[in-house]
Amino acid sequence: MTPSVENVRVTSRNEDADVAVRMEGVDKWYDTFQALKDINLTVASGERIVICGPSGSGKSTLIRCINQLEVIQKGRIFVDGIELSGRRNIAEIRHEVGMVFQQFNLFPHMTVLENCMLAPMKVRRASRAEAETTARRYLERVHIPEQADKYPAQLSGGQQQRVAIARALCMNPKVMLFDEPTSALDPEMVKEVLDTMIDLANEGMTMLVVTHEMNFARSVANRVIFMDRGEIVEAAPPEEFFNNPKHERTRAFLGQIS
Amino acid sequence: MIRQFGWNEFELLVFAARWTIVLAIIAFVGGGIGGLIVALLRTADSRVARTAMIVFIRVFQGTPLLMQLFLAYFGMAIFGFSVNPLIAAMIALTAHASAYLGEIWRGCIQAVPHGQTEAAKALGLHYFARMRHVVLPQAARIAVPPTVGFLVQLLKETSLTSIIGFVELTRQGQIITSVTFRPFLVFGLVAAIYFAMCWPLTLVARWMERGMARATNR
Amino acid sequence: MNALKNALAIVVGVGLMLAGSLAGADTLQDIQSRGTIKVGMLVDFPPYGLMNEQNQPDGYDADVAKLLAPDLGVKLQLVPVTGPNRIPYLLSGQVDVLVASLGITPERAKSVDFSEPYAAITIAVYGKDDEKITKPADLAGKTIAVARASTQDTAVTKVAPPSATIRRFDSDAAALQALMSGQVPLIGCSNVCYLTIQKLAPGKFNKKFELSSQVQGIAVKPGEQNLLARINQFIDKIKANGELDKINEKWLGEPMPAVLKKK
Numbered sequence: 250m251t252p253s254v255e256n257v258r259v260t261s262r263n264e265d266a267d268v269a270v271r272m273e274g275v276d277k278w279y280d281t282f283q284a285l286k287d288i289n290l291t292v293a294s295g296e297r298i299v300i301c302g303p304s305g306s307g308k309s310t311l312i313r314c315i316n317q318l319e320v321i322q323k324g325r326i327f328v329d330g331i332e333l334s335g336r337r338n339i340a341e342i343r344h345e346v347g348m349v350f351q352q353f354n355l356f357p358h359m360t361v362l363e364n365c366m367l368a369p370m371k372v373r374r375a376s377r378a379e380a381e382t383t384a385r386r387y388l389e390r391v392h393i394p395e396q397a398d399k400y401p402a403q404l405s406g407g408q409q410q411r412v413a414i415a416r417a418l419c420m421n422p423k424v425m426l427f428d429e430p431t432s433a434l435d436p437e438m439v440k441e442v443l444d445t446m447i448d449l450a451n452e453g454m455t456m457l458v459v460t461h462e463m464n465f466a467r468s469v470a471n472r473v474i475f476m477d478r479g480e481i482v483e484a485a486p487p488e489e490f491f492n493n494p495k496h497e498r499t500r501a502f503l504g505q506i507s
Numbered sequence: 508m509i510r511q512f513g514w515n516e517f518e519l520l521v522f523a524a525r526w527t528i529v530l531a532i533i534a535f536v537g538g539g540i541g542g543l544i545v546a547l548l549r550t551a552d553s554r555v556a557r558t559a560m561i562v563f564i565r566v567f568q569g570t571p572l573l574m575q576l577f578l579a580y581f582g583m584a585i586f587g588f589s590v591n592p593l594i595a596a597m598i599a600l601t602a603h604a605s606a607y608l609g610e611i612w613r614g615c616i617q618a619v620p621h622g623q624t625e626a627a628k629a630l631g632l633h634y635f636a637r638m639r640h641v642v643l644p645q646a647a648r649i650a651v652p653p654t655v656g657f658l659v660q661l662l663k664e665t666s667l668t669s670i671i672g673f674v675e676l677t678r679q680g681q682i683i684t685s686v687t688f689r690p691f692l693v694f695g696l697v698a699a700i701y702f703a704m705c706w707p708l709t710l711v712a713r714w715m716e717r718g719m720a721r722a723t724n725r
Numbered sequence: 726m727n728a729l730k731n732a733l734a735i736v737v738g739v740g741l742m743l744a745g746s747l748a749g750a751d752t753l754q755d756i757q758s759r760g761t762i763k764v765g766m767l768v769d770f771p772p773y774g775l776m777n778e779q780n781q782p783d784g785y786d787a788d789v790a791k792l793l794a795p796d797l798g799v800k801l802q803l804v805p806v807t808g809p810n811r812i813p814y815l816l817s818g819q820v821d822v823l824v825a826s827l828g829i830t831p832e833r834a835k836s837v838d839f840s841e842p843y844a845a846i847t848i849a850v851y852g853k854d855d856e857k858i859t860k861p862a863d864l865a866g867k868t869i870a871v872a873r874a875s876t877q878d879t880a881v882t883k884v885a886p887p888s889a890t891i892r893r894f895d896s897d898a899a900a901l902q903a904l905m906s907g908q909v910p911l912i913g914c915s916n917v918c919y920l921t922i923q924k925l926a927p928g929k930f931n932k933k934f935e936l937s938s939q940v941q942g943i944a945v946k947p948g949e950q951n952l953l954a955r956i957n958q959f960i961d962k963i964k965a966n967g968e969l970d971k972i973n974e975k976w977l978g979e980p981m982p983a984v985l986k987k988k
Contacts (some may be wrong), residue, residue: 263651304690316628316629318625318628338696340631340633343628343629343630343631344631346629346631347629348626348627348629350622350626350629352620352622354622354623354625354626355619355647356623356626356640356641356645358644358645367632367640367641368628368630368631368632371632371636371640372630372631372632372633372636386690413626416630417629417630420630426629438650510778515778519780577810578815580817580819581810581813581814581816581817581819582817584817584818584819585816585817586817589818589819662944669807670807670809671810672804672805672812672814672819673809674805678807681769682768682769682775682776683776684769685768685769685770685771685775686771686775686776
């Protein structure tokens, strides 16, 4: 488990800057169903993690715990050196963590530009002009600057997901979470979204990506994590993970999806 | 003693309609503010707030407005609080409208997909910004038709305030009928005046719906 | 109106609970120290209570109230009430007394105290001037119109000899129409209804004999002995000095009915 941090690293105010996210002994329950069992995971700054596993294995739940969309019952989670402590620093953590959803979740009553400007203005207290400059810059980066004044419903799925990525980036997060970002897309649109994510990876963003796109995992991930029944079964660099999986359940899963 | 129905009587009806309008405005404004609070608390994370609002809604939806007016006025007087009928009407109409609008708007808030709230949370928007900029604008669009439907009904229900002494449109109609013996004429006019007050509301509703549809479906 | 009755029951119940604290209060003193009496009256029950052309409360009850206030040496404040809310208005203290055509019934006497009767609605047989009828037996062989299932129907049916024909109509208005058009020579109806008859055909019909009457009293909160005594004194006075007769003539077109005279 040697994270190779080869690109530009986002500077952190903490001396423990190498660690972006740390989870220690995390348990998560939905009533009587245990969704996460004793999760221990350390993600270095700039590291790209791909999480895979069968449905219901807890992979989405795991990343949703990081920005507190889910509340954990046991264990500790640190983001950028700050421990999540319920309500008190919830906003602080969310400033640093961007998230992209399977269903895009763009705000349908706002234009693309407004989608991207809302959080910087309301959360970061940026001026309208600043927010707009930032928004246009990131729309440029996801290659859809010309769509800025359209409404989400006028865009294709792939374009919408790229807007969602730009919207998250406008908050200048330290960590990006992707929850099955290409699962709701038509096949011909998957590539444009993955390409955007690869660009982001190349710029050194710390990323946790829940996905079934194994080619993406192979080419981008520093580590691939396999989860099953709420547990991390195996975590290894992609070469090792795909060519020489240690665990029986990993082999079975890889056999099913390839 | 039997009087002809003339211009004087017509004027009395129109003047009485001013009370109907005043009472309706009180109910709309009070119910609008109260209803928003009820809807927000009803969809809040706090179980205590939700339960309190469920009780509030059950009580005020489960009892007739007539009783609420009655108790707000006569009930308080029994306990030695001599309330002005206008205050009593304000209390009862506001509570009644808050319970109904709160429940209508709760449904509209919950109809906004949960992913919208999650996306707003993930962006770090706090509760009020989330509601103000993300959830409520989307809820408002579906809220317009049922809200206006309720307001039209509420405007007509202000006639119940005659129980605490208001001579509004319906009551004035009854009084004039009793001396003119022209029920069809008088209540026909009363109905026409109500219609003239409700019709603009439905026009406004249609205009708002169109405006909001433009904003989202462009 | 069942719900209203329940609410009334609540109010009355709470009122009784607070009776202890109310016992100390004397409404007559309150009225005198305030200098104003608040009188509840109906405004949709002509000729007893109505709104006149100036949109002011008027009618038989208003005229009685206009005599009552100066008799007590205070100013008058008329408060329009309605049939369903008049007793709550009284019991909750929003008005001091009701001069509101409140018929004296045993059921109502449980929640309010009544004065001596000051008005009456009389059910009588009326007919064409040339009909020589003074008592029920004279109805033999005659045809008489009534509103079906009304108080007058019950009263006429009880006293009419078997040879009389009772024509039952759906309403007073329909019975009245039959009388006007000459289909029937006689009608059983109230004195209020008779006013309409006189309005439509002045001087053609007169009263033959009374069947029954519902007397009305001024109502006060239970236990207001001083106020009630004072009001009874007032009623005796206006009965004796002819003022109540004048009010009856003015609004009902006939002198004070006999039923008000007997003590």
